[in-house]
Amino acid sequence: MSGDLCPDPRGTPRDAGVATVGRAVELFAVTQPTTQTPSGDAVDLPTRYQPADVEGRLYERWVSEGRFTADPARNPGRPAYSIVIPPPNVTGSLHMGHALDHSIQDTLVRRRRMQGHEVAWIPGMDHAGIATQNVVERELAKEGLSRHDLGREAFVDRVWKWKAESGGRILGQMRRLGDSVDWSREAFTMDDDRARAVRTIFKRLFDDGLIYRAERIINWCPRCLTALSDIEVEHADRDGELVSIRYGDGDDSIVVATTRAETMLGDTAVAVHPDDERYKHLVGRDIELPLTGRRIPVVADEHVDPAFGTGAVKVTPAHDPNDFEIGRRHDLPSLSVMDERGVITEPGPFQGLDRFEARPAVVAALREDGRIVREIRPYEHSVGHCQRCRTVVEPRVSLQWFVKVAPLAKAAGDAVRDGRVAIHPPEMAARYFEWVDNMHDWCVSRQLWWGHRIPVWYGPDGETACPGPDEEPPAGWTQDTDVLDTWFSSALWPFSTLGWPADTPELQRFYPTSALVTGYDILFFWVARMMMFGLYAMDGAVPFRTIVLHGMVRDQHGKKMSKSFGNVVDPLDWIERYGADATRFTLLRGANPGGDVPVAEEWAQGSRNFCNKLFNVARFALINGANVSGPVPAELTTVDRWVLSRLNTVIAEVDAHLDDYEFAKACETLYHFAWDEVCDWYVELAKVQLADDRAPATRRVLGEVLDKVLRLLHPVIPFVTEELWTTLTGADTLVTAAWPAADPERRDAAAEAEIESLQRLVTEVRRFRADQGLKPGQRVAAELDWAGSPLAAHEEGVRTLLRLTVPGDGFAATASLPVEGATVRLDTAGAIDVGAERRRLEKDLATARKEADQTRRKLGNEAFVAKAPEAVVAKNKDRLAQAEADIARLEHQLAALPAG
């Protein structure tokens, strides 16, 4: 082994080169032992990339060297790029959805870092009100305690303790994934700075009259014992019964239908449509409500659909949102018949029954009089469930805090409408508008203990005060006991993480953030709310310039991942078995804009294989002394010019794809270039050049190609690329190395055409050899007749690729393949299967003739020639010419076949 095994990239003296070799050996030596020894020179290096050996080490180094730390004061002239991470719940752990979301963000920020931007990617977590409280309550339950046994203060302490001990497991998992976040700026939605932001904006909203307290009917979870906002309620179809009940008696009777018979105990009216002739005589009269003895009025209300059911509806203002509104319009009393746990409180036979026990009980009681229940039929209807615990939500009248969203939502919609915020993919904007344009006031109070306590105090006579964060509440007043919806504090995330309300350098430099990356599933929950609060708090400045929406990760059949299906894939499992890079690559390769991302074990293996492929080209490059520094020589072979031309095309394509958030396309482009073109063609052709005096230039080109490919791949697969690139170049890190710029001067159409032609020739001969059963390794004597063809310059390469020897004495051509303006005559020792070859050629000939006919007919179509663009016509002419050439070639080959 000589010193030029791996020349020093900077051309400094030999010992530096030796050091690089030492590194290389170390890199390859930590992997498992070689399974086989290449023939010839004993280069005893292992052949597989072992991610586990490098990932942890590299990540720790990146962090300790501060590679991800943002500095708002650094390079003021340079553009800033910032992203705030969608804060995962403290209770959460990394799942594939996070892995996808984070891989996208990491790709974006790593590329910007390489482009010289000042990058801030802010990590953090969400306190996740209900979810976290439930976790800790469950823990307490194991000790036989409830939160009430501890009392509020002790319980909240307990939650903090839990958070310190087992919360935030996901942060460690983010390191495994390789997230290049700025850990020095980690935030938590409940920490002091964020609490200050909450207090500040609450007060502003309060003072502006955009937050108010009112008695309303809200969604109530009888298990969590708290109010829920509309979007925390999930609707699902359930089988139920539609029971028709006669109210009143004789001429004064009316039949109503309900799926919730038990609520009739709280009915305070029956409503009909004002124009409904059937019931006009009853409007304004009282009728008797069965079971209760109460008499309730019949009212006329536009809301009632006369065509539905009997056209009459029972009105229970306390337990149904519609009825609540009807009740308000007609000034009806609101009679609550259940407590906060959904247990009937109305005195009588049903008192103490759960709402679901009361339902059949009420129906049974009604049936005792055979004339009251007119019909019972199965009925499927939509029922709201608590998003957190799946309990059926109970509409309930209570005193809650609301944010008046109309003005805020208007601004949030306008920011997208007028283009200040772009949504990718743009189709998703429709969903966004539909939501912001139809949003109800947002119920922000929760009857929980874990969360930001509502900063409102009440005086002895019911006065209210909302002191700012630096103000004291009046002495002796008591604070509201409710806390704010979790989404209230996360809506402030893009600016609260940057120090708002203080006017920090971070805020100056990094707000508005550059992109917000998240799944389309929380467009409503979170994104729209950040828009509302961002615009409001930051005086009209948008919270982010671009919203990048991705889909959900699914299994290989497009099924949602869920425990019950048993198809959940744990990203950490993949990271351990295939590496973080392979995990990331699999996800990004499937990340078409807005589309769901199916993943499967095989895809991950494919990605792992790709990383290994890169490892091996790098190994090849090291063994052959690839050179990554200095100018690329002016004198280059067609092969070299071709690969550089392709490289620069690829750089431009990848750049464009990443600009468009087309991660799948960027990955595909690089995958194919690196594997199909660089490994399968360039390296094979380069082997020939490396054996002669073209070696120095070839080493430089090989180094150049690898250098650029690794840079381009680094944002997507940071670990392998860092490891290989630093080994190849001897430089410190790829993290801040320059992002490649495409050089249009390198584009070389002639070289590309020539190599494509060469590829076709080689493929054709390989095909022939395979069809004829000639072993790929078997050397075959061949005569190449290609006078005048530019391919003649590649004779050595062709002979190597095809394992063709120069014919000696006694050469007898038994196969003649005219292709690409050349003729290859092979000595197949008389072993060729003439019949098979003839069948094959005839089939191809038929195909070519058919194509020629079709194209000829098309070109004969006057309308086509007149109307189609010139380029299209020209393309068809080329096609015809090609087909005709194929026909001639195939006929020639057929004629040249030996008889029999």
Place this chain on the structure above:
RNA sequence: GGGGCUGUGGCGCAGUUGGUAGCGCGGCGAGCUUACACCUCGUAGGUCGUCGGUUCGAGUCCGGCCAGCCCCACCA
């Protein structure tokens, strides 16, 4: 009830301003060749859900239908 999406080789997906279909995985066959069997080479396999329309020409535009999915929703 409203809104949106999807339907392309066995499976999962690409297909830019309309010009006769690509990729990965899988299948089949061959093979240790100057890095890689987590490899190489060769190969089979779709007329683009369906009907109709516009056009010289449609997977690519328009309409109907069929199938599947998602989101939003205060019709009992």
